[in-house]
Amino acid sequence: MTYVGQSATASERNESGEPTPKAGLRDVVAAYVGLTKPRVIELLLLTTVPVMFFADRGVPELGLVVATVIGGTFSAGSASVFNCVYDRDIDEQMRRTRRRALPRHIVSPAAALVFGVILAVLSTVILAVWVNGLSAALSLGANAFYVFVYTMLLKRRTTQNIVWGGLAGCFPALIGWTAVTGELSWTPIVLFLVVFFWTPPHTWALALRYREDYANVDVPMLPVVKSAREVGRQVVLYSWVMVATSLVLWPVADTGPAYPVAAAVLGAVFLLEAHRMHARARDTEDLTVIQPMRLFHSSNLYLSLLFVAVALDPLLTR
Structure with missing residues (x-):
């Protein structure tokens, strides 16, 4: 070519x-x-x-x-x-x-x-x-x-x-x-932090799936240098902080009831998937068992729906 x-x-x-x-x-x-x-x-x-x-x-x-x-x-x-x-x-x-x-x-x-x-x-x-x-x-x-x-x-x-x-x-x-x-204010900073804490679980799930690729080119992604169990543990930790941060928007921005309900439900579903991946990774390095792409796709859906809730909240509370 x-x-x-x-x-x-x-x-x-x-x-x-x-x-x-x-x-x-x-x-x-x-x-x-x-x-x-x-x-x-x-x-x-x-x-x-x-x-x-x-x-x-x-x-x-x-x-x-x-x-x-x-x-x-x-x-x-x-x-x-x-x-x-x-x-x-x-x-x-x-x-x-x-x-x-x-x-x-x-x-x-x-x-x-x-x-x-x-x-x-x-x-x-x-x-x-x-x-x-x-x-x-x-x-x-x-x-x-x-x-x-x-x-x-x-x-x-x-x-x-x-x-x-x-x-x-x-x-x-x-x-x-x-x-x-x-101008800037605390409201967008909270949303900034939601994406910040969302990024590691999202990316590490993908990197776990392709860890051999990263290892072959000497890129030290976390799944390359740590066990799948440790990756799962850190995914769970970041996920909890992410969900907690998403709920902080409620008092900071004085949202209506629609947003915190959506954030709580979406967060619970995401946390369930994160804990399930961690559980699957505790005793094996077999990716067919761990299924990291389930979390990767779940993370995309989570962020998409959460920000849809952000957009809809003011429209539902006018």
Whole structure:
């Protein structure tokens, strides 16, 4: 497979020894989109837009929502592109990531880097002009933190990589709030902390599933250096703190009754799944028994529904 902008030659061959065909336009477009990690963007926007509803105590202005979503999408996409460029060496060796654009050589590192810079500039301009300077600064800060602190400094050096590196993924809650209000307060900080404590259980469940991949490329994710039992124990601890933090929003933001009920029910279900995974991991390292992806998918559903409850609460209590 050739880089974009390079010509295909007969000497370039795939694993079977046949010449590798040049990527078509659809493949190239899909590759660039894939570099932005759309599923990650969806999750980040899910913690942005509901907070805008909550901050507005109703339905925010459509134009503001659109500008915040576009700016946030470009910012998150930019951070993901930079991550793909920096991690292309280990991505090529991991089952979960080897089909990305850079390991497949559909896009060159230089082209991807330019793409990431363009997205970052567009994001900052859109948020600064059509939202406000504070939201733009927070977005740019989150982008820089993810690239320089998590990707370049923490990821390959410490088991706490995702704990502190995950701070970047918490910023959308702050950005959604400041987009509407133009200032920070304790309410978005509580939601920021919910995402902060949610990130380790969510990520460790996925890392447990792919721990051999991380071990092969010397990335010290917690499941690589600790037993599944210890991973399960820490997942339970973070899950309890996460649920407790989610309930703090009730008195801090003076929500209606809908939110605390939803938070309590969703939290109970999530805690049950976390404890079940821990129980399955106590006496075995067999992933078919532990089933970490059950918790991973449950964590996505939990965060999605919790922030839907955040958005609906002011609409139900008007």
